[in-house]
């Protein structure tokens with residue numbers, strides 16, 4: 001059976017998830033695609049940590065060991081921050097590898113350039129996992145674009161903020177206590193600034209804008225407000241009037257083609273489609289000419305939801321470019 005060689009950059013929550021799914025589903029993937037998948041190399045920062053990977057996989061701290069390996073067909077990227085991720089993916093694309101990323105901080109800024117570069121080099125770039133984790137929003141929008149016009153996209157794009165607001169309402173606890181619980185449960189990072197300030201939701205909104213509207217608004221024109229200013233009294237008062245706070249990221253394109261975006265807490269009533277979206281879930285409403293409002297709800301983060309979105313991209317790439325992927 002022909003094989004496809006892959007490298008995984010990063011072996012944290014997401015990278016390990018990719019590795020596990022490729023192993024756990026190897027027989028089904030072989031049967032479905034006709035290829036054996038070999039995880040040839042994994043990039044980490046600290047090579048002294050014990051990792052759960054098979055002996056045939058090389059664990060390295062040196063990106064050049066991966067990028068100089070001409071047998072690698074596909075690079076999964078699940079490291080953290082804009083750099084060096086952008087530099088690594090640019091080099092992988094230049095060398096003719098297909099790339100798949102979960103890195104929203106990098107992709108919000110560099111996604112448009114990477115997509116152009118990938119097109120120029122004739123390789124595929126998967127980024128489903130950058131936005132709303134396991135919710136297939138990128139695939140959905142991509143599928144709608146040829147036949148429909150997207151008017152507006154709005155939704156809960158940060159599960160941590162939604163979890164905190166839900167806890168404050170259901171249990172009457174203050175913001176700090178709810179945040180602490182989110183951290184204990186592994187929903188919020190040790191440094192939760194990007195989640196609670198709205199920055200994480202903003203980045204995902206910019207990724208969606210580029211896809212749906214062919215570009216992003218000027219970042220400085222988008223008001224971004226987090227949930228850190230909301231008190232338990234605010235939430236309780238809202239509940240008395242049957243209203244709920246949701247942290248909503250919202251973007252639309254007007255008749256003149258100008259994109260308008262905003263991110264912040266919004267008070268909504270029971271007739272709003274996001275009213276019942278509680279806990280860590282993400283939810284996105286896509287308004288289009290033909291469909292009206294289409295709502296997608298699901299897990300916005302976590303090992304398996306995020307990694308399965310990336311493996312989904314991978315399988316799509318195999319389907320599209322199978323002749324380019326045969327390595328032996």
Ligand SMILES: NC(=O)c1ccc[n+]([C@@H]2O[C@H](COP(=O)([O-])OP(=O)(O)OC[C@H]3O[C@@H](n4cnc5c(N)ncnc54)[C@H](OP(=O)(O)O)[C@@H]3O)[C@@H](O)[C@H]2O)c1
Nearest residue numbers: 010011012013014044045046078079080102103301302306
């Ligand atoms: N976690 C989620 O649910 C989720 C959801 C959607 C998107 N994402 C995105 O996916 C990416 C990975 O997230 P994660 O939660 O898996 O992070 P994580 O658990 O902190 O793991 C990051 C991994 O990347 C490695 N790494 C970081 N910087 C590196 C560098 N400069 N060179 C080489 N290796 C480096 C780390 O190596 P060491 O192990 O040696 O430290 C670690 O294995 C992030 O961009 C994140 O925004 C995550």
